[in-house]
Amino acid sequence: QVQLVESGGGLVQAGGSLRLTCAASERTFRYTMGWFRQAPGKEREFIATFTWNDNNAYYDDSVKDRFTISRDNAKNTADLQMNSVKPEDTAVYYCAATARPGVRKLVPQYEYWGQGTQVTVSS
Numbered sequence: 040q041v042q043l044v045e046s047g048g049g050l051v052q053a054g055g056s057l058r059l060t061c062a063a064s065e066r067t068f069r070y071t072m073g074w075f076r077q078a079p080g081k082e083r084e085f086i087a088t089f090t091w092n093d094n095n096a097y098y099d100d101s102v103k104d105r106f107t108i109s110r111d112n113a114k115n116t117a118d119l120q121m122n123s124v125k126p127e128d129t130a131v132y133y134c135a136a137t138a139r140p141g142v143r144k145l146v147p148q149y150e151y152w153g154q155g156t157q158v159t160v161s162s
Contacts, residue, residue: 041065041151043134048156051124055160059119061134061153067091071137072110072117073149076130076158083133085144089117092140099144102128126162131155 042064051057061072073088087098087108096108107120117134135149143149 041067041070041136043136043151043153045132045134045153045156048132048158050159050161053124053126053160053162055124057121057124057158059121059132059134059156059158061117061119063115063117063136065115066112067110067115067117067136068112069138070151071139071141071143072108073135073137073143074108074117074119075133075135075146076128077133077155078130081130083146085146086132087119088143090140090142095142097142097144121158124158124160126160128158129160130158132158 047059071090074086077083089108105123110117133155134153136151137149
């Protein structure tokens with residue numbers, strides 16, 4: 040069973056940048072890695088995913104052109120670079136992994152989850 044641990048969250052001013060890292064307990068080259076977030080009172084929502092079978096990245100429109108997902112299979116990590124952050128990006132950010140190939144944007148499609156890391160953007 041894959042264990043995921045997120046790090047890098049914190050407080051950042053609007054317009055600034057933050058980099059989140061997801062460290063996996065085993066090799067990630069056969070897992071699609073995803074990032075989700077959940078704001079208070081809202082459902083967990085998809086942000087980005089990086090597939091393992093074709094090595095492509097996909098984004099939600101709300102973060103496209105501002106956030107970048109990357110993966111390093113040698114280090115068993117998946118990062119989320121957040122640029123030009125906005126107050127509405129404030130949420131707990133979760134890393135997730137699935138052995139299913141292809142694009143996965145729904146919470147039930149991921150078998151493994153981290154504990155989350157808080158990101159707060161001040162205006």
